[in-house]
Amino acid sequence: MIAPTGPILNVKKLNVSYRTETGYTDAVRNVSFTLGREKLGIVGESGSGKSTVGRALMRLLPSARITAERMDFEGTPLLALKEKQMLDIRGRRMSMILQDPKFSLNPIRRVGDQVAESYLIHFKCSKAEARAKAMSMLEAVQIRDPERVYNLYPHEVSGGMGQRIMIAMMLLTDPDLVIADEPTSALDVTVRLQVLNILDTLVSERGIGLIMISHDLNLVRNFCDRVLIMYAGQVVESLKASELGKAQHPYTLGLLAAQPRIGGSRAPLSVLDRQAAWETPLEAVQ
Amino acid sequence: MTQTAMTTKTAPGGLAFMMPVFNIIRFLLRSPTSAFSLVIIGALILLAILAPLLATHDPYLQDLTNVLQPPNGAHIFGTDELGRDIYSRLIYGTRITLTIIGLVTITVGPIGLAVGTAAGYVGGMFDTVLMRITDIFLSFPSLILSLAFVAALGPSLNNAIIAIALTSWPPIARLARAETLTFRSSDYIAAARLQGASPVRIIVHSIVPMCLPSVMIRLTLNMATVILTAAGLGFLGLGAQPPMPEWGAMIATGRRYMLDSWWLVAFPGVAILLVSLAFNLLGDGLRDALDPKQMNRR
């Protein structure tokens, strides 16, 4: 059903802007990238527009103006779709893992029902079938006692468990693209790795394209194939994760220099020296 | 971000302290509903001040040869069962309405603020007792409690005002207390305390100003309730007594002639509705104007 050769995403000159009293303010400027069956990291500090890119791809920014020369998902121009057509893509072929399960799960519905709902929305089947699907997916995210967990409410599960439920919910329909928006930032450090590994395994097994949005350069470096560095709404640099050491842009270099390293120099870490020039519009980096 | 339209422009010289007020009014005028409310309230005040000039007749002057006249050239809103000019009575009625609103507000605001901030700042038993008392008052719809007070005090306009004031301070106190609790533990209060400021000083100088915006909004919304309660009391014969041109009482007497002479009840009712609506809309607009979250968004 999908062309296995072409890229999953092809984005060219994506702009997102919000209406203000004085006109439009850009949140994302001229962002271009392509995504194949790989793991792409988008790194930037808060306010750099990285989350906005993710939500713009899902077309979930009702008050924003989204324009792009091209925003194709498996050959379909997303911006040309009607909202109704978008509903068939969202959650079915493209889904998103949100940051904090404490807020991203509906507090008064059983978590299992929320997972099953993902399936019910897109497939004609009985509630029992959806329940069985959800149950096996809960198992796939290494929840030991899915029968019990299925009937819990969100406030009764831990953060790590909640995020695994979120992953189950978003991968249940076998999408081609998953956007993970800071999927481990809200979790305890001890369970981060576990959740990441589960996500990694599932994504690799199923050949899903993944966009990992994060502020954590180390995490992205270890986890992703390719990295986009964003600053002030623009992609300032794009390179392979393994080649991060060869970064050119002063912002990336600054970020790297600010990372503490075990066994490294004990001198005070360098602090970013921001330059206004980084904010001036760039030509799109491919 | 929190100071956008409110304080962007600096005022020339001595008018500086008035600037926030001007800015709020400017903000209100931007929304059609708030602008409407300002116009109505402005008109109400003007009518009350200029009543002797604007009234075409003496509001108390009976003319038994000319009773229950429908609206016409001489009496634009018609005449009542005693031949009095309804338009003139409505105009003079604005004075009664404004008196009620004004007296209730200037008693209820300070009392509510004092009780609420003191309870919130002092805390402990003092707080518990005061809040229990407000709870008891709040266990009644305001009109029912006012009715009880007026029944005990005897029906008259003054007693109606007292009764309304007695029943409307508790919500203000509750609100002021809730606000105080959010400020009580903040650093600037601690700083004032460390400098040796007395509790009274801290409450008056540091807490009351912080509570003022929300209390003002509440008082404005409360004015609409006050008007309705006063009119309701007047309608039941427990508020302003005849021959005072109070709008609720006018409706009550007009009720007997309603089927043939609709103008006896229609005009006073529209007046009550308009004024009450204006205060509700103003309160609503003020909430937008004084809410920093809202300011950011715009």
Added chain:
Amino acid sequence: MTISAGGNAGAQASSAMHHRALKVRSFGGHLVSILVTLFGLLVLTFVIGRMMPADPVRAIVGEDATPDTYRMMYERLGLDRPIWEQFFRYLGDVLTGNFGVAIRTGQPVINDILHVMPATIEMATFAIVIGACLGIPLGVLAAVNKDKWVDHVVRVFSLMGHSMPIFWTGMIGLLVFYAALGWVGGSGRMSGFYIGMIRGPTGFLLIDSLIAGEWDIFYSALNHLILPASLLGYSSSAYITRMTRSFMLDQLNQEYITTARVKGLSQRDTIWKHAFINIRVQLVTIVALSYGGLLEGAVLIETVFAWPGFGQYLTNNLLIGDMNAVMTCVLIVGLIFIGLNVLSDVLYRVFDPRTR
């Protein structure tokens, strides 16, 4: 917390309510605070009834009673006793259900109230159903379309209901729909022709006439009920609308709404299947409290519609200065309010999984 359909319901009080409702107290502490409030209620009604200028003796014996008769009644009411003794006597009377005799009817006040209550409950129930059916969808609509023209129209419409003097709207309603158009019945609970024909088991005319199989009376009762109940409902819908809107806005800003959208739910399903179910419990609370607030409107609208209910009973006794009957009515309203408060807290505990 005050909720009155008439107008007391600013968003400040309401948000305080909202927070209070979320913070569910321990049951023991709750019980104590209810008891304290009840006691305070009795103190307040006692103080208003006995210590204010109104003269209870004069109201009973009449204006031209001899000084001897006056003194006899004075002593019989125990007014010569110290004030604290009077209070404990009052307390004992209330606890044993002895609320005294109404001057106007010569019946025990409590019997009178039980007799008139069904008429008011019937109207209030009808009104609250109308208010909720109007207010909740409008509130959701306004929240979803925040700051768009729909929101503004709903805001003005609901503030209008908040601002209208209900006794006046009632009269205009009678003029238009009864006198001019003849669509509805006039004053009273049914046409004069039928009065006394139904002595039902419940006192609710709609139910009693159905039990008796009297369709004409049922129709007549419905015809008389619809106008006052609609007006009362509209005035209470104002508050329900505003609260629904603000609850809904809270929910729509939550992250789980994004989750639902990401899953591919349409905006409509997201609103009703995710956001709305989260405010259901809060809405039940609001509706329960508005129900108490309807009593305020009932006092006025019953006067206009000559509705033989609680409100009319209260005003009739007010006008003849029967303070004992009046204060009993006030006490009953307070009790109903407290009861509804307790009920809404209980509903919270039962229906919200987080408080279980």
